[in-house]
Amino acid sequence: MVMGIRFEKVDYIYQPHSPFEHHVLKDINVTIPSKSYTAIVGHTGSGKSTLIQHLNGLKIPTHGTVWIDDFPVTAEGIGKIGKALRKKVGIVFQFPESQLFEETVEKDIAFGPKNFGASEEEALKKAAEILPLVGLEPPLLKRSPFDLSGGQMRRVAIAGVLAMEPEILVLDEPTAGLDPQGRREMMEMFYHLYQQKHLTIVLVTHQMDDVAHYANHVIVIEKGQIAFAGTPQEVFKNVDWLEKIQLGLPTATHFATTLIKKGFPEENFSLLPLTLEALADEIAAGYERKKVGDADE
Amino acid sequence: MITLQDVSFSYSGSKQRALNNIQLQIHSGEWVSIVGPNGSGKSTLARLINGLLEADEGTIQVAGTTLNEENVWAIRDRIGMVFQNPDNQFVGATVEDDVAFGLENRGVPRDEMKGRVHKALLRVGMWEFKDREPARLSGGQKQRVAIAGIIAVAPQIIILDEATSMLDPRGRKEILEIVHHIKKEQNLTVISITHDIEETLFSDRIIVMDAGQVQHVGTPEEIYTLGEDTLLRHELSLPFVEQLKRELKARHVPIPESYKNEERMAEWLWEYVLKK
Numbered sequence A: 001m002v003m004g005i006r007f008e009k010v011d012y013i014y015q016p017h018s019p020f021e022h023h024v025l026k027d028i029n030v031t032i033p034s035k036s037y038t039a040i041v042g043h044t045g046s047g048k049s050t051l052i053q054h055l056n057g058l059k060i061p062t063h064g065t066v067w068i069d070d071f072p073v074t075a076e077g078i079g080k081i082g083k084a085l086r087k088k089v090g091i092v093f094q095f096p097e098s099q100l101f102e103e104t105v106e107k108d109i110a111f112g113p114k115n116f117g118a119s120e121e122e123a124l125k126k127a128a129e130i131l132p133l134v135g136l137e138p139p140l141l142k143r144s145p146f147d148l149s150g151g152q153m154r155r156v157a158i159a160g161v162l163a164m165e166p167e168i169l170v171l172d173e174p175t176a177g178l179d180p181q182g183r184r185e186m187m188e189m190f191y192h193l194y195q196q197k198h199l200t201i202v203l204v205t206h207q208m209d210d211v212a213h214y215a216n217h218v219i220v221i222e223k224g225q226i227a228f229a230g231t232p233q234e235v236f237k238n239v240d241w242l243e244k245i246q247l248g249l250p251t252a253t254h255f256a257t258t259l260i261k262k263g264f265p266e267e268n269f270s271l272l273p274l275t276l277e278a279l280a281d282e283i284a285a286g287y288e289r290k291k292v293g294d295a296d297e
Numbered sequence B: 001m002i003t004l005q006d007v008s009f010s011y012s013g014s015k016q017r018a019l020n021n022i023q024l025q026i027h028s029g030e031w032v033s034i035v036g037p038n039g040s041g042k043s044t045l046a047r048l049i050n051g052l053l054e055a056d057e058g059t060i061q062v063a064g065t066t067l068n069e070e071n072v073w074a075i076r077d078r079i080g081m082v083f084q085n086p087d088n089q090f091v092g093a094t095v096e097d098d099v100a101f102g103l104e105n106r107g108v109p110r111d112e113m114k115g116r117v118h119k120a121l122l123r124v125g126m127w128e129f130k131d132r133e134p135a136r137l138s139g140g141q142k143q144r145v146a147i148a149g150i151i152a153v154a155p156q157i158i159i160l161d162e163a164t165s166m167l168d169p170r171g172r173k174e175i176l177e178i179v180h181h182i183k184k185e186q187n188l189t190v191i192s193i194t195h196d197i198e199e200t201l202f203s204d205r206i207i208v209m210d211a212g213q214v215q216h217v218g219t220p221e222e223i224y225t226l227g228e229d230t231l232l233r234h235e236l237s238l239p240f241v242e243q244l245k246r247e248l249k250a251r252h253v254p255i256p257e258s259y260k261n262e263e264r265m266a267e268w269l270w271e272y273v274l275k276k
Helices: A048-053 A079-088 A105-115 A120-134 A138-142 A150-162 A180-197 A208-214 A232-236 A239-244 A251-262 A276-296 B042-049 B072-076 B095-105 B110-123 B139-152 B169-186 B220-224 B228-233 B240-250 B262-274
Strands: A005-014 A022-032 A037-041 A063-068 A071-073 A089-092 A168-172 A200-204 A217-222 A225-230 B002-009 B019-026 B031-035 B057-062 B079-082 B157-161 B189-194 B205-210 B213-218
Touching: A022 A048, A022 A217, A022 A225, A037 A048, A037 A208, A048 A168, A048 A200, A071 A079, A079 A089, A089 A150, A105 A120, A105 A138, A105 A150, A120 A138, A120 A150, A120 A180, A150 A180, A168 A180, A180 A200, A180 A208, A200 A208, A208 A232, A208 A251, A217 A232, A225 A232, A232 A239, A251 A276, A251 B240, A251 B262, A276 B240, A276 B262, B002 B042, B019 B042, B019 B057, B019 B213, B031 B042, B042 B057, B042 B157, B042 B189, B079 B139, B095 B110, B095 B139, B110 B139, B139 B169, B157 B169, B169 B189, B205 B220, B213 B220, B240 B262
Parallel strands: A037 A200, A037 A217, A089 A168, A168 A200, B031 B189, B031 B205, B079 B157, B157 B189
Antiparallel strands: A005 A022, A005 A063, A063 A071, A217 A225, B002 B019, B002 B057, B205 B213
16 A cells, blocks of 8 residues: 555636636646645645645545555545545645534534544543643633633634544644744644654645744645645745746845855855854854864964 | 823723823824733724724824714725734625725715725735635735725824734734835834734834733833833733844853844844854
8 A cells, every 4th residue: 555645637717618717727747745744835826725634535536646654545436445434645725724613622622523523522632631741731621612722712612623533634834823932832732742742744734934943845826836845945946937927035044145145255154054053053053163173374 | 282181091891901002102203113912902992093992081082083982984084004914804796895895985986996906916926816815815915905905095193003924924024024115115003902012013102011001111222221021021922033142142142232123133143143
């Protein structure tokens, strides 16, 4: 069995043969490796959300096949594999807190497992197990989700997805609308889950700093097509192209390009820095070289 | 332009004061950022200034007039407010109608109205979207339309209440740059309420609020160099350049004493640390 997610010649056409026809995805051929932390980046309207909705059959290709491990998603639909697929792939949509509906936090989290055949007791037990994973305390279980803060509500919604024990966790801009500290905490939480549970993570994001910090694989999507796929280092090396398509750079990489413009020779970077720490290391190395040079004179 | 004297406010049913004895002056043509954690009182302050809330104690003056129940509408005419969620502030079926709404309310004649709407939409780069439905725009485009609706009315003060927090980095930058330009052209006073220290770069002054009180007031340079402990205590992050300085210091690399923006910092490092 070949593991991972593979898009093979996938087209998605919105309302074909109608005046609203729109070719959202065009000839997508790309692989998301199993156990990778893959970031999908692109502008609003580039097709990223449509792409991820193919991962659990919420959308099906107009042509081509999406393989989720050995499950095929095709124009024929997902038929009998639908339930297994939705257990395998958990999707956290944007502003997931808007989908909370139960009277208590534990009932909300238990809803998914119950739907998949767990008994009431098992499902509530699962809810209690999951809660600490999203950084919430047990007393919250009996509270109404609507009495919580926005950030806590979002964590409850994420717990509901995790309670299904997905192998693939898809996150669609999970930190949108949070303050900087909330953003950082939530990204750390996902990274911890990634390491602990050995999940495959697919993160849709506009934050290039998050891509630089957490992802080990990046897919750039532009106007419904794959514009680039590779490691963060390979993607961010294309500084001019990224500026041209206005996706931007990680803050540290941007600073490094400013240093180059001021006169620092590009070849002096052993690797183009993507993070603050890498940037500081490169500057410190440059300083050492200068000190050696000064001493020689 | 705006003066707050001994202003206190509590929400009904709450024993704690949301704002406690605030003294503050904001000058005409100034860009002031108000930063602080959730519940610090920063949004309450903005709502008091445009009369959405009424102070329990103290006085608020806007352009020389002391706010009271009778003049609150007149004062609100001078203040345009952009809220966090762009979806909660549209009334028109098209972008053009939406921008015209504020002018219609004020009885502006039709010909003049058309001209002002046209100018405002051009100014925010949204004229080509004039016939579109506001709900179908991106978040950044929606906030640009909201800003057009405000500048069409020509207020003297614009309040951004976390107006960019739901936008992607590009949308965020666009909004801040548009407001920056309009401010310069029309000598607007800008009050920007934000969580994000990186968004305060255009400010003349930054006010740090916490627990209903003004904790620090200063230029960006003064606030950014307050040190990590102070900023973290108010749940603010260190600006990128200050983070870099901290990392460099740990690696025994010399760093400049004063605050520098990214451009100046890169120049300084090249000149004093890297150039052979």
